[in-house]
Amino acid sequence: MLMVQYLVIGAGEVDLFTDPHENTTETLLQLLRAAVSPEPEADGSVLFGHLRGTVVGLRYYTGVVNRGEMVGLVRQPQNQHDRNAVMVANIYGNQVGHIKRELAAAMAYVMDNNLAKVEGVVPSGTNNSFTMPVMLSFWGKEEHKATVNEFMARRGFKLNTSGNLHIVLSFQLRNSFDNLFEGLMESKDGEKEAAKAVGTPLLPHQKQALSWMCARENKSGLPPFWEKRGELYYNSLTCFSAKEIPERVRGGILADDMGLGKTLTTIALILTNFHQGKPLPVEKCVSVVEGISGDSSDVMEIMDKPDKSKNRFSSPCFYLVCLSDLNTTVILVLQYTPMNKHQMYKFCAESSIIESAEDLSARTTLIIAPLSVLSNWLDQFEQHVHPDVKLNVYLYYGSARNRSKKFLSSQDVVITTYNVLSADFSCKSKSPLHGIDWLRIVLDEGHIIRNPNAQTSKAVLDLKAQRRWILSGTPIQNSVKDLWMLLAFLRLKPFDVREWWNRVIQRPVTLGDRAGVQNLQTLVKCITLRRTKTSEVNGRPLVFLPEKTVCVEQVELSRTEREEYELARNEGRNTIRRYVAEGTVLRNYADVLAILMRLRQHCCHPDLLAKTLSELGAGATPAELRERLIEKLRLVLASGSDEECSVCLDSVQLPVITHCAHVYCRPCIAQVISTEQVHDTARCPLCRSEIKTSELVEFPQEEVEEENTPNSEKWRTSSKVQALMGNLLRLRCEDSSIKCLVVSQFTRFLTILENPLREHGFTFVRLDGTMSQKKRTRVIQEFQSTAADSPAIMLLSLKAGGVGLNLTAASHVFLMDPAWNPATEEQCIDRCHRLGQKRKVVVTKFIVKDSVEEKMVEIQRGKQDLVEKAFGSTNSDRKTSRIDDIKALMEL
DNA sequence: ACCGCCGGGTGCC
DNA sequence: ACCGCCGGGTGCC
Numbered sequence: 001m002l003m004v005q006y007l008v009i010g011a012g013e014v015d016l017f018t019d020p021h022e023n024t025t026e027t028l029l030q031l032l033r034a035a036v037s038p039e040p041e042a043d044g045s046v047l048f049g050h051l052r053g054t055v056v057g058l059r060y061y062t063g064v065v066n067r068g069e070m071v072g073l074v075r076q077p078q079n080q081h082d083r084n085a086v087m088v089a090n091i092y093g094n095q096v097g098h099i100k101r102e103l104a105a106a107m108a109y110v111m112d113n114n115l116a117k118v119e120g121v122v123p124s125g126t127n128n129s130f131t132m133p134v135m136l137s138f139w140g141k142e143e144h145k146a147t148v149n150e151f152m153a154r155r156g157f158k159l160n161t162s163g164n165l166h167i168v169l170s171f172q173l174r175n176s177f178d179n180l181f182e183g184l185m186e187s188k189d190g191e192k193e194a195a196k197a198v199g200t201p202l203l204p205h206q207k208q209a210l211s212w213m214c215a216r217e218n219k220s221g222l223p224p225f226w227e228k229r230g231e232l233y234y235n236s237l238t239c240f241s242a243k244e245i246p247e248r249v250r251g252g253i254l255a256d257d258m259g260l261g262k263t264l265t266t267i268a269l270i271l272t273n274f275h276q277g278k279p280l281p282v283e284k285c286v287s288v289v290e291g292i293s294g295d296s297s298d299v300m301e302i303m304d305k306p307d308k309s310k311n312r313f314s315s316p317c318f319y320l321v322c323l324s325d326l327n328t329t330v331i332l333v334l335q336y337t338p339m340n341k342h343q344m345y346k347f348c349a350e351s352s353i354i355e356s357a358e359d360l361s362a363r364t365t366l367i368i369a370p371l372s373v374l375s376n377w378l379d380q381f382e383q384h385v386h387p388d389v390k391l392n393v394y395l396y397y398g399s400a401r402n403r404s405k406k407f408l409s410s411q412d413v414v415i416t417t418y419n420v421l422s423a424d425f426s427c428k429s430k431s432p433l434h435g436i437d438w439l440r441i442v443l444d445e446g447h448i449i450r451n452p453n454a455q456t457s458k459a460v461l462d463l464k465a466q467r468r469w470i471l472s473g474t475p476i477q478n479s480v481k482d483l484w485m486l487l488a489f490l491r492l493k494p495f496d497v498r499e500w501w502n503r504v505i506q507r508p509v510t511l512g513d514r515a516g517v518q519n520l521q522t523l524v525k526c527i528t529l530r531r532t533k534t535s536e537v538n539g540r541p542l543v544f545l546p547e548k549t550v551c552v553e554q555v556e557l558s559r560t561e562r563e564e565y566e567l568a569r570n571e572g573r574n575t576i577r578r579y580v581a582e583g584t585v586l587r588n589y590a591d592v593l594a595i596l597m598r599l600r601q602h603c604c605h606p607d608l609l610a611k612t613l614s615e616l617g618a619g620a621t622p623a624e625l626r627e628r629l630i631e632k633l634r635l636v637l638a639s640g641s642d643e644e645c646s647v648c649l650d651s652v653q654l655p656v657i658t659h660c661a662h663v664y665c666r667p668c669i670a671q672v673i674s675t676e677q678v679h680d681t682a683r684c685p686l687c688r689s690e691i692k693t694s695e696l697v698e699f700p701q702e703e704v705e706e707e708n709t710p711n712s713e714k715w716r717t718s719s720k721v722q723a724l725m726g727n728l729l730r731l732r733c734e735d736s737s738i739k740c741l742v743v744s745q746f747t748r749f750l751t752i753l754e755n756p757l758r759e760h761g762f763t764f765v766r767l768d769g770t771m772s773q774k775k776r777t778r779v780i781q782e783f784q785s786t787a788a789d790s791p792a793i794m795l796l797s798l799k800a801g802g803v804g805l806n807l808t809a810a811s812h813v814f815l816m817d818p819a820w821n822p823a824t825e826e827q828c829i830d831r832c833h834r835l836g837q838k839r840k841v842v843v844t845k846f847i848v849k850d851s852v853e854e855k856m857v858e859i860q861r862g863k864q865d866l867v868e869k870a871f872g873s874t875n876s877d878r879k880t881s882r883i884d885d886i887k888a889l890m891e892l
Numbered sequence: 893a894c895c896g897c898c899g900g901g902t903g904c905c
Numbered sequence: 906a907c908c909g910c911c912g913g914g915t916g917c918c
Contacts, residue, residue, distance in 0.1 A: 055904095056903095056904045056905075057903095057904030057905065058904085059903095059904090060904065060905090061904095076905075079905055080905085081904075081905045082904085082905045083905095084905085085904090085905045086905085087905080097904070097905090098904050098905045099904095099905085100904080100905090101904075101905065104904095104905075130903080130904090131904090
């Protein structure tokens with residue numbers, strides 16, 4: 001019940017109590033179910049046609065709509081008068097009326113059976129006080145089109161399939177076009193000085209970001225696409241209007257490239273912008289001499305006059321002090337806290353005395369970050385908060401974490417991880433994080449929540465806060481879809497409800513509508529600040545980064561290696577050729593990946609192959625089948641292909657493999673199965689084989705990658721290893737202080753590389769995904785150390801650690817094998833080519849000549865082009881492009 | 893007149 | 906609702 005109430009608030013500023021006739025809770029639950037459930041995606045839907053219908057009963061409800069406004073159609077199966085009822089609501093969820101009975105009966109069948117989704121636009125608005133027309137458009141899967149149109153026609157409602165609805169739509173879009181620049185009026189150019197409590201001077205672009213962030217938190221302009229029309233506020237995209245000023249998003253997305261100081265800027269924001277633009281009152285640790293010149297007339301004693309004959313500060317006492325510091329005169333209450341030998345005083349700024357109780361209720365900023373960057377946050381607070389300032393930062397992590405709401409909300413900053421938050425959320429009533437009204441929430445690497453089905457995302461969405469920020473170097477990774485969750489988190493109305501997002505942004509964009517793309521851009525620009533490493537302020541680059549050169553070093557295979565490679569290639573090519581001819585490439589995707597994988601391993605080192613070749617025969621028993629599937633799952637995940645789940649189009653989380661060997665996130669495929677099962681047997685979204693929940697195979701928990709360390713007696717080299725060692729030895733001669741990253745997707749290759757490194761007396765450390773957080777931090781510290789005996793080389797698994805890792809001690813990067821996704825490589829390079837790098841960065845990519853690796857590089861290039869075009873690639877595009885990729889890789 | 897016509901009452905689902 | 910529909914009152918022109 002708690003959840004229901006909260007969601008109601010989340011869906012829009014709905015007044016629960018104005019109209020007793022409205023069954024608001026039920027209505028909104030349905031809207032929200034539509035928003036959260038994996039309804040047939042807008043981008044997969046086709047228009048069946050449209051129909052002019054009638055909305056009746058207007059006089060019974062308070063919801064008002066304008067000419068051209070979009071309305072929501074919600075089934076009301078519980079309606080006492082008619083179980084076919086379809087209610088009409090505006091964007092805030094206020095009921096406008098009902099669909100006329102006969103039409104509602106027909107629509108109810110179509111809607112309840114998920115044959116189509118119906119959307120409405122009211123061409124005339126509520127002129128008439130009794131009824132009004134509504135333009136209904138039916139959307140759904142192609143295969144349901146005929147069924148729906150026939151059914152509706154039989155009931156006497158013939159869908160019009162020639163397009164006059166587009167007139168309505170384009171009218172709306174042109175309408176919004178006029179206001180395109182309104183949201184951009186807010187200048188991003190101003191600079192703001194940070195509060196004194198920030199110990200590190202900000203760079204100009206960081207002051208700019210601070211200024212922008214403060215403005216976003218404090219100013220109360222209208223959100224994008226809203227304008228004032230007389231007494232009302234009007235949304236030009238949905239044509240919705242409201243009496244109350246639409247709540248502005250207090251926060252946004254800081255999407256600067258990594259290395260530009262998002263963390264520092266955020267710390268500055270926390271210290272600089274408390275309530276009403278005033279700095280956060282913080283405890284100051286000052287010595288007696290500095291803090292108060294005892295005779296100063298500025299100091300007014302207000303309590304318990306200290307006995308001057310004794311130690312002046314022997315007992316707790318309070319002073320009222322006026323200081324002309326911090327640009328403004330501030331009255332401070334000083335409290336002596338006797339436990340610290342350095343004479344600690346607690347300063348409470350004037351604001352905290354005068355402020356209303358309401359403001360005081362929220363003082364804490366909650367920072368949620370991936371585990372890998374937790375320590376970075378703590379370091380940065382340590383580093384950037386002025387040493388005289390005692391900021392209360394609490395790390396909410398570990399089993400001994402303090403779960404007291406009172407304690408947490410008295411902190412200045414609480415830091416936690418997505419996992420902890422998500423774990424707490426699973427028992428929501430007990431989650432202290434969900435019981436606090438935060439001043440501000442900061443999501444570090446906020447793109448983590450872009451899959452709305454993920455438990456973590458739900459946990460994040462359910463937090464209460466006045467201000468919300470997303471920090472992310474890559475806010476859009478795959479498609480426009482990624483953005484929805486971010487906007488929902490920011491409570492960007494009305495797009496936090498999925499239907500309006502789909503109708504106004506997502507569908508127009510996926511259909512290639514230019515105005516749709518414009519609107520999206522406007523929307524994003526309004527709430528996002530993004531600078532890249534190459535951006536400039538006043539004609540100067542933001543940061544001075546040393547030059548970076550990337551060179552490809554071709555590796556020639558030895559004769560034996562070449563022979564083995566060609567053998568494997570021909571065999572694989574025949575298999576894939578057969579799949580292509582049969583049209584079963586996707587059905588045999590795991591096999592295809594296995595073939596490619598083997599070729600890629602051949603290019604690196606023959607010993608990589610040993611294990612994966614142990615293909616079991618045609619296993620007949622379920623146990624054997626399971627074993628093989630686990631093996632394939634391992635293969636798919638280890639292949640570094642950045643496998644994405646075809647349901648959420650995101651990289652797989654909680655991977656499971658189907659019997660047809662396709663990998664999905666467990667929640668995603670479970671949802672697909674439960675939805676499809678209702679009418680039919682569930683089918684694999686990729687190859688249409690029948691699938692069952694009970695047959696999903698996941699990675700066994702106990703499965704720990706047992707390193708069959710190739711013992712050094714049997715150790716042999718390979719052409720690629722030789723190429724690397726040649727470079728490393730040369731570099732060591734040139735300058736022994738140079739540090740290198742040696743990167744591979746195959747952790748077993750890293751293990752193999754340990755042999756020649758030891759042989760040649762290199763000191764090295766290793767960082768891969770299997771290491772505990774503690775070990776990681778230690779390894780990074782060791783490597784970053786400038787001590788003479790510190791490691792010169794880091795063996796790094798491509799995906800380890802994720803973004804945010806700081807490896808600036810290295811200036812040379814060796815990418816041992818190409819990745820499918822060039823962004824992964826870029827991210828990896830950026831770990832050393834970032835703020836703090838003093839040397840020129842040299843990146844060497846090893847590519848085996850005449851091999852699958854060369855083909856991969858070609859495809860990479862193609863994908864980057866695609867990424868630059870940004871939007872538009874649909875799911876089916878992806879599938880065909882993937883098959884094309886495979887063909888190209890095998891030169892078919 | 894087991895009709896038509898008139899005019900008042902009435903009105904979502 | 907300046908409608909449609911219902912049902913009661915009414916009944917040549």
